[in-house]
Amino acid sequence: MNLASRITAALIVGFARAVTAVRGVWEGIAPVQEQRIYFANHNSHGDFVLIWTVLPPDLRLRARPVAGADYWLTSKLKSFIGRDVFNAVLIDRNPETRNVDPMAQMSAALKGGDSLILFPEGTRNTGQSPLLPFKSGLFHLATANPEIDMVPVWIENLNRVMPKGALVPIPLICTVTFGAAMRLEADEDKANFLARAESALVALNPERKN
Amino acid sequence: MNGHFIILLGLVLTVLLIATGAAQLLKRRAGADNLTIQNLTARINAWWVMVAIMAIAFLAGTAGVVILFAICSFAALREFLTLTNTAAADHWALAAAVFIVLPLQYLSVGMGWYGFYSIFIPVYAFLLMPILSTLHGQSKNFLIRVSEAQWALMIAVFCVSHVPALLSLNIPGYEGKNLFLIFFLIVVVQSSDVLQYVWGKLLGCRKIAPTLSPSKTLEGLVGGVISASLLGAALFWITPFSVLQAFALSLVITLMGFFGGLVMSAIKRDRGVKDWGHLIAGHGGFIDRLDSVIFSAPIFFHIVRFYWDLH
Structure with a gap:
């Protein structure tokens, strides 16, 4: 990372801490340097930033978010943050226009030894249900990389900090809970795997626990 | 000095x-x-x-103390709002509370403008925030939402700001020494918390509020309040009070502090949490550490203002 990216990263992390006092809860897995695929619920553009903030700095450097090129390449600032600061794997979400296969992009990043952070709902969930049905990308990743741990990550409260369409954030305490790692089981089909992944993620929701 | x-x-x-x-x-x-x-x-x-x-x-003097407590208020407000039922419809009201009301309150405290900081939140914020909340046209839980938002402001901003407000009191013969009033308030109230904990651990057996705060005991309360009030009396030489007055004021603020802790415990129990936050290791959140100061500061301020201040 060059100096401008480092400074921007520090500013973003500092701002996230000031607004949310975010705390990582390592419930099912320890914060150690291992190659992983983190998958999280998606309510806000800031979701990735919160996960990034609670990761210890050495893990943070190797954890790349998977994000939509249609959002992150629309302005110079966004593309600087997306590419240079977050080192995102930018995928084209539209199957008709894309000329690179997102699975190939993600596999390349994993081959390079990096961890991935992805939001298998595919888009921001702005409704009342806790999760949208997962897209199949997570299953294809698990099939292609059966030896990499997949870690569910529940982000709590960020949708209240920044509801859809809000211009300023409301400071509220957020938590990021990391669950136990899971892998594709032998002869597990797509529907079963995605259902298991969804319930592993929803189980981390603090509201469910009370 | x-x-x-x-x-x-x-x-x-x-x-x-x-x-x-x-x-x-x-x-x-x-x-x-x-x-x-x-x-x-x-x-x-x-x-x-x-x-x-x-x-x-x-x-750093007045500015340093005002800024420190403004930061405490910000952290406390963040903790309090986290536990409320406020909805997306209250976004503008809450944004105003954090980014307009809080800075204006501390600005007026820093200026020593009693006529503003003593009524701004209880009158103006109280009436204007629910008006902002109506703009979204959402009536679900309306009374709960606006009441909780007002409580958040009163507890986290209004009450806390009465600590630095002590600097604006004008006590004849005590000019330039008001920082010691803050020292007195905080040391007496916080040592009462610590001494209640110590006496409770040493002798405590009769639980005083088992459903709200199971760790509070009668022995802890009496031992803590009496010993902290004796400490307050011993600190009379840094205050404008006599020994007896310092003792009596200490009694008032330590009792307010105790009941403040009880009130804030009741809220935490209702919301199913053990601590308000996690930023102060061993203590919990800012409100966990400040609850007794929150309840004692405005009372201490007004008693001192009524009997000692020139106004």
Whole structure:
């Protein structure tokens, strides 16, 4: 990372801490340097930033978010943050226009030894249900990389900090809970795997626990 | 003023050193993996940090103290709002509370403008925030939402701001010494919390509020309040009060502090949490540490203002 990216990263992390006092809860897995695929619920553009903030700095450097090129390449600032600061794997979400296969992009990043952070709902969930049905990308990743741990990550409260369409954030305490790692089981089909992944993620929701 | 400051800082550091030494002795006797001792050590270590920050703020004078408590209010408001039922429809009201009301309150405290800071939140914010909340046209839980938002402002901003507001009191013969009123308030109230904990651990058996705060005992309350009030009386020489007055005021603020802790415990129980936050290791959140100050500061301010201030 060059100096401008480092400074921007520090500013973003500092701002996230000031607004949310975010705390990582390592419930099912320890914060150690291992190659992983983190998958999280998606309510806000800031979701990735919160996960990034609670990761210890050495893990943070190797954890790349998977994000939509249609959002992150629309302005110079966004593309600087997306590419240079977050080192995102930018995928084209539209199957008709894309000329690179997102699975190939993600596999390349994993081959390079990096961890991935992805939001298998595919888009921001702005409704009342806790999760949208997962897209199949997570299953294809698990099939292609059966030896990499997949870690569910529940982000709590960020949708209240920044509801859809809000211009300023409301400071509220957020938590990021990391669950136990899971892998594709032998002869597990797509529907079963995605259902298991969804319930592993929803189980981390603090509201469910009370 | 400076002489007193150095004496007081020396006293506080001596107490902290003794506490740290005692915790080390206990650790040797009970073993390093005893959870109570671990928590005690974390609490004492956090006190070192809090004392250092307070000392720096005091050295920086009025501006330093006002900014320090504004930051405390911000952190407390963040903790309080997290536990409320406020909805997306209240976004503008809450944004105004954090980014307009809080700064204006502390600005007016810094200016010593009593006529503004004493009514701004109870009158203007009280009436304007629910108006902002109506703009979304959402009536679900409306009374709950606006009441909780007002409570958040009163507890986290209005009450906390009465600590630095002590600097604007004008007491004849006490000019330039108002920082010691803050020292007096905080040391008496916080040592009452600590002494209640100590007396409770030593002698406590009769639970005083088992459904709200199971760790509070009658022995802890009486021992803590009396010993902290004696400490307050012993500090009369830094205040405009006589020994007896210092004792009586200490009694009032330690009792308010105790009941403040009880009120805030009831809220936490209702919302199913143990602590308000996690930023102060061993203590919990800012509100966990400030609850007794929150309830005692405005009462202390108004008693001193009524009887001692020229107005």
